[in-house]
Amino acid sequence: MTDLSTTSVVSLPAVGDYVALLKPRVMSLVVFTGFVGLYLAPGHLHPVLAMIAVLCIAVGAGAAGAINMWYDRDIDALMRRTETRPLPAGRMVPGDALGFGCVLAAASVLVMGLAVNWAAAALLALTIAFYVFVYTVWLKRRTPQNIVIGGAAGAFPPIVGWAAVTGDVGLPSLLLFALVFFWTPPHFWALSLYRCGDYARAGVPMLPVVAGARETKKQMLIYTLLLWPLALAPSLAGLAGPVYFGLAVALNALFTLAAIRVWLDAGERAARQMFAFSILYLFLLFVFLVIDRAPGLAEAGG
Amino acid sequence: MLSAMDDRQARQRARNRALLAVLLGLVALFYVMALVKMGVF
Numbered sequence: 001m002t003d004l005s006t007t008s009v010v011s012l013p014a015v016g017d018y019v020a021l022l023k024p025r026v027m028s029l030v031v032f033t034g035f036v037g038l039y040l041a042p043g044h045l046h047p048v049l050a051m052i053a054v055l056c057i058a059v060g061a062g063a064a065g066a067i068n069m070w071y072d073r074d075i076d077a078l079m080r081r082t083e084t085r086p087l088p089a090g091r092m093v094p095g096d097a098l099g100f101g102c103v104l105a106a107a108s109v110l111v112m113g114l115a116v117n118w119a120a121a122a123l124l125a126l127t128i129a130f131y132v133f134v135y136t137v138w139l140k141r142r143t144p145q146n147i148v149i150g151g152a153a154g155a156f157p158p159i160v161g162w163a164a165v166t167g168d169v170g171l172p173s174l175l176l177f178a179l180v181f182f183w184t185p186p187h188f189w190a191l192s193l194y195r196c197g198d199y200a201r202a203g204v205p206m207l208p209v210v211a212g213a214r215e216t217k218k219q220m221l222i223y224t225l226l227l228w229p230l231a232l233a234p235s236l237a238g239l240a241g242p243v244y245f246g247l248a249v250a251l252n253a254l255f256t257l258a259a260i261r262v263w264l265d266a267g268e269r270a271a272r273q274m275f276a277f278s279i280l281y282l283f284l285l286f287v288f289l290v291i292d293r294a295p296g297l298a299e300a301g302g
Numbered sequence: 303m304l305s306a307m308d309d310r311q312a313r314q315r316a317r318n319r320a321l322l323a324v325l326l327g328l329v330a331l332f333y334v335m336a337l338v339k340m341g342v343f
Binding site for chain 1: 313314316317320328331335336338339
């Protein structure tokens with residue numbers, strides 16, 4: 001009797017466990033890219049509605065993360081990186097996580113539609129559905145291309161932000177989409193290089209598990225080189241000016257250097273460093289997009 | 303056992319407060335949203 005009571009005491013999830021379900025670190029980058037899409041879009045959106053749009057993107061991304069954790073709770077328990085998450089650690093009942101994710105997903109789409117516009121709401125719904133059904137359910141456990149195709153889910157937020165202002169999908173927003181889309185493989189493969197054992201144990205066919213480290217490093221280098229034209233394109237497309245162009249060249253040079261170091265390094269140190277730098281790379285690239293659109297700098301840059 | 307019950311009650315209280323905050327936040331959100339849509343500011 002005492003044991004049963006104690007078990008039920010431990011299994012009551014804390015507020016922090018619900019926050020953890022939202023994958024706050026992933027969410028922060030998604031929210032930022034969504035905000036940049038919104039900021040760069042031509043037209044005007046009331047600041048309050050803009051804040052609501054960003055909030056909806058955040059909640060939608062978090063909801064997708066919660067549903068992902070519910071579906072992946074079996075393999076999360078097998079990986080060191082994820083074994084302490086609320087579900088594999090036994091701090092939460094699976095149904096709670098699923099319900100939490102579904103309610104947030106529905107609420108974020110509904111509020112986006114009511115407050116901003118239904119095009120942005122539909123794109124947000126597509127983003128959540130893509131992450132849950134295409135990436136999590138369909139691709140993740142089936143193909144080493146999981147994060148290549150599934151990466152689209154993380155690339156949608158700039159389009160959602162753009163659509164929140166304009167009501168449609170503009171060509172520049174597709175450029176931002178492509179940038180995040182091609183950034184995702186080297187970012188995730190850097191992580192999977194030094195977490196290869198985790199993925200192998202869980203039976204997730206990440207590229208290093210299926211094709212080996214050498215092939216993964218080659219693919220990372222190819223994607224890093226493909227990022228060059230995409231990262232520089234905003235300047236050529238009139239989305240940003242020469243300030244962005246110069247900084248993007250420097251960032252891409254560093255990112256390529258990181259990929260070359262991974263290629264040459266037999267250990268996992270370079271991969272760890274590249275993973276950390278990849279987050280900074282995307283963050284700074286989008287920061288520079290915002291800076292180069294700031295009135296003062298835009299004028300100074302011509 | 304007693305401290306475990308205390309812990310459970312503390313967690314329950316924290317969850318209730320978080321839920322209250324979320325509900326109040328939603329009310330405020332819809333209120334501000336309505337004002338903006340009506341062109342009040």
